[in-house]
Structures are given as structure tokens and as C-alpha cells.
Amino acid sequence: MLARIYGYESVEELIANLTDIQNQLYVQPDRRTEFIQLLQNQDLVRGFESEVYRRDGNKIWILENARAIRGANGELLGYEGTVEDITERKxxxxxxxxxxxxxxxxxxxxxxxxxxxxxxxxxxxxxxxxxxxxxxxxxxxxxxxxxxxxxxxxxxxxxxxxxxxxxxxxxxxxxxxxxxxxxxxxxxxxxxxxxxxxxxxxxxxxxxxxxxxxxxxxxxxxxxxxxxxxxxxxxxxxxxxxxxxxxxxxxxxxxxxxxxxxxxxxxxxxTEDMIRYQAFHDLLTGLPNRILFGDRLLQALTQSKLHQGMIAVMFLDLDRFKTINDTLGHAIGDQLLQNAAQRLISCLRESDMVARWGGDEFTLLLPQISCAEDAAQIARRILEVMQPAFSLEGHELHITSSIGIALSPQDGLDAQSLLKNADAALYRAKDQGRNNYQFYTVAISSEVSEQLILSNSLHHALERQEFVIYYQPQIDIRTGQITQMEALLRWHHPDLGIISPRKFISLAEENGLIIPIGEWVLQAACTQCRIWQAMNLPPVRVAVNLSVRQFQQPQLVERIMQVLQTTGLNPALLELEITETAAMQNIDLSIDTLHELRAKGVRISMDDFGTGYSSLSHLKKFPLDTLKIDSSFVQDLTDNSDDVAIITAIVALGKGLKLAVVAEGVETESQMKCLRSLHCQEMQGYWLSPPLAVQTATRFLQTHLQAAL
Structure with missing residues (x-):
């Protein structure tokens, strides 16, 4: 057997040809010296790996186990042992x-x-x-x-x-x-x-x-x-x-x-020139967009502080534009925006700037004014130029505008404050009957903000049972099979109605309430999934998002296993979603926590994948089951080759790592078809199904079961 490992037909042939073991056999001759030295020192050598030459000159790896044979005086006479070919393992x-x-x-x-x-x-x-x-x-x-x-x-x-x-x-x-x-x-x-x-x-x-x-x-x-x-x-x-x-x-x-x-x-x-233009301009009107406006506003604020000057920021929108857009169509609406933009430009000085903020909203920057009246004069000029009818494709359209004005330094020293206050003044102008302008006043800021209401109410929402969970299906387009239901939190405020988590999750993170809220969501979602299983519905997983603070809790694994035990839910039917941000807070701790959860049978997915970079270099270390492509890449997928390339790369990476890849935020059939052409088969979004209340979600699953039968 030993002779055949080295490529010889017999032991005799091996002995006859292999006269200098150290130099003929070992690729690195020093390994032979190390092997003999180990025998001299410790009598027994185990697991000694070396690369050696076979008779035909090819290299193989061997593992040697040997015991020293000594003479009466302790001298090393030789050794006996085994040799194993470990080439395949190496x-x-x-x-x-x-x-x-x-x-x-x-x-x-x-x-x-x-x-x-x-x-x-x-x-x-x-x-x-x-x-x-x-x-x-x-x-x-x-x-x-x-x-x-x-x-x-x-x-x-x-x-x-x-x-x-x-x-x-x-x-x-x-x-x-x-x-x-x-x-x-x-x-x-x-x-x-x-x-x-x-x-x-x-x-x-x-x-x-x-x-x-x-x-x-x-x-x-x-x-x-x-x-x-x-x-x-x-x-x-x-x-x-x-x-x-x-x-x-x-x-x-x-x-x-x-x-x-x-x-x-x-x-x-x-196309970098076009991309740069598109990044800083509105393609419909040719005006600067909010990004370029923000940059110019920062420059103007810096200059005004240096020279102790005054600047004005205006928010303007076209009154009842939505009615025109809905009745005459978007083509007419687009032409109206283009013509309105040109009239706005005609009202400004060379140093001024107008930008399309979005929809029918425009922002104006007046960087060199001596008093509030300068801004008022321009506002009146704008109201005047908007008075004549717009003649568009046989339609005579009469439209007015409302304007809100904030001044610096008195109304704010930073861009965010000025924009917020100008926007508040705009809504005051609308409340005053439209077709007018209003300056920001302290009275506007005295109104209680929604954020303050939410922050105060959030402390009692859990005990008052104001939270509800909606479930959004995730579907495999190839089979039509529902692969899981994602638990999405909603707040049913007694006065404000249903509130999206985007409005209160950050508040909950700040004040620490996200921990008990997150635990309630986990308990409720696992309980509901167990109820569905008891109804003999398809064994669909439930997915629960873990916030950054929740994921950092030291007893997270124990708490999750306790919930699974009390609800009786099979761990394989629970998928926990973490974001790249959460995973990268403490990489070593994240890896240990995720490995522990995986060992318990819980599935792990990385949510909003592609919005960060650091986790890419650590991706192979995280014990993941699923990558969820962030909806920001899906939104403009059919018009953006960069998004196509990114999704293609993510799908390939997922395939290479044997991970499921799910696209979030699929809202149109064209997005679905494009994703399917990129071999992304699992999807989630409003085109497939919006988030569903518990009763509706149950009927959805029952209908799916009947269709499958």
C-alpha cells in the first residue's frame, strides 16, 4: 500500500529507487529533518503533513503517524507507523x-x-x-x-x-x-x-x-x-x-x-455629464432640483454670515394643480409645469435661483436682499405673472400660486430651519385662501407639531394595545407559492388613525421603547403563525424585523427561544430580518449571535441589502439564509442600468453563497418581469400584495391553499 501511494508497484521497487528519502521524496527536504527531529524529541509523531513527489513526478500530500524505535542505549534506530494520502482533502x-x-x-x-x-x-x-x-x-x-x-x-x-x-x-x-x-x-x-x-x-x-x-x-x-x-x-x-x-x-x-x-x-x-445634469436638475422643467438648491442655499448662508447679510427662501406651489392634472391628463400637467417654470425665471434677478422641489412645488433662493420688502416685491411679481391664462392644446388654464417666505437670520441660521419654516408659511398662505404670500412668524412655530404628539403618545401605545401587525406575503414567482409572511408594525392612534412605522420607529429607537415594542411584535407574529399552522394552512414562515437596539440586546437569543417555546412555533418557521447597519455595529458579536440563532434552527435574512458596503466584505462570515435587495434598487430598475447591474451582481453573489435572494418593493409588472429576467425569483411588494390585516392575511392564505389544491 505504501509503495502504491508513492507510485511504485512493490516495496522492493520502492526501496531500490528511493535511495535518498529527504531529497528524492520531499518537496521541501527540511520537512524530513523536522520529522526525524520530532521523533528524537518525543517518540510519537501524529498528523505530520508534507508534500511529496510520486514516482511520475506529480506532487501529492501525505499524513504520517509514527513511533520511534530505539536501541538499548536510547539511540533512534528507526520508526514504524502509517502514511495516508490526503491530497483530496488538501x-x-x-x-x-x-x-x-x-x-x-x-x-x-x-x-x-x-x-x-x-x-x-x-x-x-x-x-x-x-x-x-x-x-x-x-x-x-x-x-x-x-x-x-x-x-x-x-x-x-x-x-x-x-x-x-x-x-x-x-x-x-x-x-x-x-x-x-x-x-x-x-x-x-x-x-x-x-x-x-x-x-x-x-x-x-x-x-x-x-x-x-x-x-x-x-x-x-x-x-x-x-x-x-x-x-x-x-x-x-x-x-x-x-x-x-x-x-x-x-x-x-x-x-x-x-x-x-x-x-x-x-x-x-x-454618460457622466448627463448623469451629473440629471442629479442636479429636474428633467421636466430644466430647473435645478432640491439637491442643487440645497447646495446653493448652504453657500448663500455661509456668505450671509460672513457679510452679515440677509437671504430669503420661498416655498411656492401651484394652487389646484392636482385637479388640472387629474382632469386634463399628465401631458397637460407637464406642459403647465414647464410654462410656469419659465414665468418664475422671468421674475428673478441674476443672483436668484428657482428650483423644482417636487410635484407642483418650487423653491426660490434670494441671496442678496436688504430687507423683507425685497422678498415681498418678488413674491408680488410672481403672483402677477401667474395671473394670465396658460394656453395649452386648446385649453385656457387660469392658475394661481401660494408662497411661503422665511428670512435668515431671523427665521433660521441653517438650511433645514429655513426650509421647514418657509414650508410652514406656505401652508399658512393656503389656509388664508391661496393666491397670496405669507412670511413665517413665531405664531406658526407655536403650533404643536405631530412629532411631539407622537412622542408623548408612544409611551402609552403598547399598554393601550394601539399597535397592530399587518402581514405582507413574499412570493416565489416561478411557482406562485407563498414562501413567508413579513410582520409589519402599524400604530392605530386613537386620534391620528393608522400611522406608518416610518413616523415613529426612529422615536422608539431614541427613547428605548423599541425593545418592548419589538418583543411584542415577535410574540404576536409567532403566535399568529402558530394559529395558522393549527388551521392546517400551508407551512409558511413568518418574518420579523429586528431593530438595531433590539439586535444588540445581550439576552436576545434566550428571549427569542423563550417566545418560540411559549408559542409552540417551530424555529424553522421564523425568519429574523436584520439590516446591514445592525449587523455592522459589532461584527464579532453579530456573527456569534447569528450563529447561535442558526444553530437553534431560526432562519436569518439581511434586509435592505446593497445600501451599505462594509458587510459585503464580511458577507461570507454571516450565517445568512436570505439577502433582501433594497427597494431603492427596484424602484427605477426598468430605467436605470446601474440598478440592473447592481441587482445582477447581488443575485450572482447570492447564488455563489447559496443564499436566497428576495427583491423588496416590487410595485409594477415591468419591475417583476425585469427581476425575473435577472434570475431573481422571490419578490415582495404592492404589485404582489400590500400588507394585510390579520383577517385578510388569513383569507389570503386560505385562498392560496384552495388554489394549490
């Missing part, structure tokens, strides 16, 4: 290490691509991160383009990272303006253009491909297509120049995901 360990390293590199590369606004720098950083993590000799990007002489499709290197010991190819002439067809690379174009990757050992490639690659000592290659605006733009490639590497499916999948992200970045570079 290869598996190496593969796992390579996978983990690659995922880390992908996280780092994705971070650069998503956060660095400098396209060239972001790509260079990502290629370095990817190349280092993948342990390759080159990473490069080729762009397709018409050949300068013939016009046929050719390729040229655009970006490259190389290992310090490897020669770069970026400026090699044979990789510039290289036609696919005339260079024998038609197979590459056809495969990559069809959306597939190319992977393999070069000596198995067609002769023309070998001839080209061997110039740069490439032994193994992996290529993935890059798509920009649904066109095959080029490809990203990995070269191994030191071994005939077999590429794993995981490596292919990850490279495809990176290629998708790079495609989005390239699109960003080409």
Missing part, C-alpha cells in the same frame, strides 16, 4: 480558501465600482483587488470597436492589472485593433456575445487561439462578457501564466457578476 481546503479569498476580493472590487466616482480609478482598483484575490497573473478589460481600416469588429485592451512578476500586455501591438474574425477568434465573439463565459486550458484551445495566447505565456484563461446598454461592449479576462488552472463554476459566476458591475461603471463614465 485540494478541497485549497479550493475553499481560494473561494473565500475570491469572495473577499469581489466584495472589495464591488465596493470600488459602486463608490468611487472616478471611473478609471475605480476599475483599476477593482482589477487589482480581483487579481490579488483570484491569485492570477493578469486581469484585463478589452473593448470592442470597429477596426480603423476595415470597419469589422475588433478589440483592444483598455485596462489591465498584472502580477509584479508578470509582463503586461496593455501596450502590446498584437492586442490592439485585433479583429475577431481575421485573427481566428470568431469563437470568442460568438460565445461572449451570447452572454456566456469562456474558460479553459490554452493547450486545449483551437490552434489560432493558442498561437495568440502563447505569445504572452498564458496557460489558462477565463473570460466574461461586459454589456453596456444591452450591447456586447467587450470582456474582462483572467490569465494564469504559471499553471494549467481548472476554473470553477463559482469563479465563472463571480467574474460574470463583476463584468456586470463594470458595464454599469462604463456606462456611468460615458
Amino acid at each position: 485540494q478541497s481546503e485549497a479550493a475553499l480558501h481560494r473561494r473565500d479569498s475570491l469572495l473577499q476580493g469581489v466584495a472589495e472590487a464591488t465596493h470600488y465600482l459602486l463608490t468611487n466616482p472616478n471611473c478609471e480609478q475605480a476599475i483599476a482598483q477593482s482589477l487589482k483587488a480581483l487579481g490579488t484575490a483570484a491569485q492570477v497573473d493578469r486581469v484585463y478589460i478589452f473593448e470592442n470597436h470597429p477596426h480603423p481600416q476595415t470597419g469589422e469588429v475588433a478589440m483592444s485592451t483598455r485596462f489591465e492589472w498584472t502580477h509584479p512578476e508578470t509582463s503586461p500586455i496593455l501596450y502590446e501591438s498584437h492586442w490592439q485593433n485585433l479583429p475577431y474574425t481575421n485573427s481566428g477568434l470568431s469563437r470568442w465573439y460568438q460565445t461572449l456575445a451570447s452572454g456566456q463565459s469562456i474558460a479553459g486550458i490554452v493547450r486545449s484551445f483551437p490552434q489560432a487561439e493558442q498561437k495568440l495566447l502563447i505569445q504572452d505565456r498564458v496557460l489558462s484563461i477565463l473570460l466574461a462578457p461586459i454589456w453596456v446598454e444591452e450591447e456586447f461592449w467587450g470582456y474582462i479576462g483572467l490569465d494564469d501564466c504559471h499553471s494549467e488552472r481548472e476554473w470553477s463554476k463559482n469563479e465563472e459566476s463571480i467574474l460574470m457578476a463583476i463584468a456586470a458591475s463594470i458595464g454599469a461603471v462604463l456606462q456611468r463614465r460615458w
Whole structure:
């Protein structure tokens, strides 16, 4: 058996050929010295691992267990023991290490691509991160383009990272303006253009491909297509120049995901001027948007403080615009906004600014006024220019406007205060009959704010049983099966009616009430899920969100298990949702807590995935079952190639880590179809079902069961 491990037919053949064990057998001869030294010192050696040569020159890994044989005087005469071939185990360990390293590199590369606004720098950083993590000799990007002489499709290197010991190819002439067809690379174009990757050992490639690659000592290659605006733009490639590497499916999948992200970045570079314009302007009216307005307002405040000047901020909206929009249609409404914007511009001085805040609301900045009357004059001018009818497609539309004005320094020294106070003055103008302007006054601020009411009422809401839970289904589009019901908290205020958690959760976090509220939600949701099981409804999981403070509680696991025990709910039917923010508060504690929950059978999902970066680099450490793509990426999915690229990357990462991927906030059929085309099959959102009260949710599940039967 020992002889066969080393590639010999018999022990005699082994002894005859292996005359110098240390230098003939061991890849690192010093390992033999270490082995003998251990026997000298401790008589017994266990689990001694070494890399050795077989007779044919191939390398294998062995594990040796040995006991020393000593003479009468204690001298080492020899040893006896066993040798085990552990090559497969070592290869598996190496593969796992390579996978983990690659995922880390992908996280780092994705971070650069998503956060660095400098396209060239972001790509260079990502290629370095990817190349280092993948342990390759080159990473490069080729762009397709018409050949300068013939016009046929050719390729040229655009970006490259190389290992310090490897020669770069970026400026090699044979990789510039290289036609696919005339260079024998038609197979590459056809495969990559069809959306597939190319992977393999070069000596198995067609002769023309070998001839080209061997110039740069490439032994193994992996290529993935890059798509920009649904066109095959080029490809990203990995070269191994030191071994005939077999590429794993995981490596292919990850490279495809990176290629998708790079495609989005390239699109960003080409359209950066348009993107910058869109980021700071309203596309309908051409006016600055609230972002640019906010920036200009900050500048104006800084200047006014330096020179002890006065500025004015106005909030304006078009009276009864919604009626026109609803009766005559959005096309007429859009034209009205465009024409109104032009009239507003005509009223302003060169130093002034008007922006579209949203809907039919506009904001105006008057950075150089000497008194309140200056602002009043402009407000009156605006009211006057709005008086004449707007002639739009045969309609004579008479429309007025209401204006609220706040002054600095008297009404606020910061942007937020000025905007809030101008908005309050606007609503006072509307209350005064519209078609007028109002200055902010102290009387407006004396009114009790809704936030204060909520804050005071929140302390008694739990004991008064004012909280209710709605349940929103999560559905697998492929099967139509309900995979789980997410518990969503609502507050039934006796005076204000149903209140969304967006209005009170932050208050509960601040005053610590989120802990008892969160425990109540967990108890109620588990109880309801157990009731559904008792009704013989489908075994659907219930998902419960854990807040940041709740997740940080030291007795969290014990409390959750206590709830499961008292309700009798199977832990497998509970999924806890945490956000990236919660997970990253204390990484080590988060990992320990999540592992403990998983060990108890509870499922874990990461909510709002993609809104943070840090957790990407720790993703493989978290024992997750599900990634939930944040609705912000879904909202503009059908119109935003960046969102498509991000979701593609997240789906690929989830697949590589064997995690379910769920898209949140699906509100339209087109979003659903787009997500399905990106292989994201589990979804949640108003297009599928809004959050449902308990009774409605129960009927929903019953209907689903009947349909399934």
C-alpha cells in the first residue's frame, strides 16, 4: 500500500529507487529533518503533513503517524507507523480558501465600482483587488470597436492589472485593433456575445487561439462578457501564466457578476455629464432640483454670515394643480409645469435661483436682499405673472400660486430651519385662501407639531394595545407559492388613525421603547403563525424585523427561544430580518449571535441589502439564509442600468453563497418581469400584495391553499 501511494508497484521497487528519502521524496527536504527531529524529541509523531513527489513526478500530500524505535542505549534506530494520502482533502481546503479569498476580493472590487466616482480609478482598483484575490497573473478589460481600416469588429485592451512578476500586455501591438474574425477568434465573439463565459486550458484551445495566447505565456484563461446598454461592449479576462488552472463554476459566476458591475461603471463614465445634469436638475422643467438648491442655499448662508447679510427662501406651489392634472391628463400637467417654470425665471434677478422641489412645488433662493420688502416685491411679481391664462392644446388654464417666505437670520441660521419654516408659511398662505404670500412668524412655530404628539403618545401605545401587525406575503414567482409572511408594525392612534412605522420607529429607537415594542411584535407574529399552522394552512414562515437596539440586546437569543417555546412555533418557521447597519455595529458579536440563532434552527435574512458596503466584505462570515435587495434598487430598475447591474451582481453573489435572494418593493409588472429576467425569483411588494390585516392575511392564505389544491 505504501509503495502504491508513492507510485511504485512493490516495496522492493520502492526501496531500490528511493535511495535518498529527504531529497528524492520531499518537496521541501527540511520537512524530513523536522520529522526525524520530532521523533528524537518525543517518540510519537501524529498528523505530520508534507508534500511529496510520486514516482511520475506529480506532487501529492501525505499524513504520517509514527513511533520511534530505539536501541538499548536510547539511540533512534528507526520508526514504524502509517502514511495516508490526503491530497483530496488538501485540494478541497485549497479550493475553499481560494473561494473565500475570491469572495473577499469581489466584495472589495464591488465596493470600488459602486463608490468611487472616478471611473478609471475605480476599475483599476477593482482589477487589482480581483487579481490579488483570484491569485492570477493578469486581469484585463478589452473593448470592442470597429477596426480603423476595415470597419469589422475588433478589440483592444483598455485596462489591465498584472502580477509584479508578470509582463503586461496593455501596450502590446498584437492586442490592439485585433479583429475577431481575421485573427481566428470568431469563437470568442460568438460565445461572449451570447452572454456566456469562456474558460479553459490554452493547450486545449483551437490552434489560432493558442498561437495568440502563447505569445504572452498564458496557460489558462477565463473570460466574461461586459454589456453596456444591452450591447456586447467587450470582456474582462483572467490569465494564469504559471499553471494549467481548472476554473470553477463559482469563479465563472463571480467574474460574470463583476463584468456586470463594470458595464454599469462604463456606462456611468460615458454618460457622466448627463448623469451629473440629471442629479442636479429636474428633467421636466430644466430647473435645478432640491439637491442643487440645497447646495446653493448652504453657500448663500455661509456668505450671509460672513457679510452679515440677509437671504430669503420661498416655498411656492401651484394652487389646484392636482385637479388640472387629474382632469386634463399628465401631458397637460407637464406642459403647465414647464410654462410656469419659465414665468418664475422671468421674475428673478441674476443672483436668484428657482428650483423644482417636487410635484407642483418650487423653491426660490434670494441671496442678496436688504430687507423683507425685497422678498415681498418678488413674491408680488410672481403672483402677477401667474395671473394670465396658460394656453395649452386648446385649453385656457387660469392658475394661481401660494408662497411661503422665511428670512435668515431671523427665521433660521441653517438650511433645514429655513426650509421647514418657509414650508410652514406656505401652508399658512393656503389656509388664508391661496393666491397670496405669507412670511413665517413665531405664531406658526407655536403650533404643536405631530412629532411631539407622537412622542408623548408612544409611551402609552403598547399598554393601550394601539399597535397592530399587518402581514405582507413574499412570493416565489416561478411557482406562485407563498414562501413567508413579513410582520409589519402599524400604530392605530386613537386620534391620528393608522400611522406608518416610518413616523415613529426612529422615536422608539431614541427613547428605548423599541425593545418592548419589538418583543411584542415577535410574540404576536409567532403566535399568529402558530394559529395558522393549527388551521392546517400551508407551512409558511413568518418574518420579523429586528431593530438595531433590539439586535444588540445581550439576552436576545434566550428571549427569542423563550417566545418560540411559549408559542409552540417551530424555529424553522421564523425568519429574523436584520439590516446591514445592525449587523455592522459589532461584527464579532453579530456573527456569534447569528450563529447561535442558526444553530437553534431560526432562519436569518439581511434586509435592505446593497445600501451599505462594509458587510459585503464580511458577507461570507454571516450565517445568512436570505439577502433582501433594497427597494431603492427596484424602484427605477426598468430605467436605470446601474440598478440592473447592481441587482445582477447581488443575485450572482447570492447564488455563489447559496443564499436566497428576495427583491423588496416590487410595485409594477415591468419591475417583476425585469427581476425575473435577472434570475431573481422571490419578490415582495404592492404589485404582489400590500400588507394585510390579520383577517385578510388569513383569507389570503386560505385562498392560496384552495388554489394549490
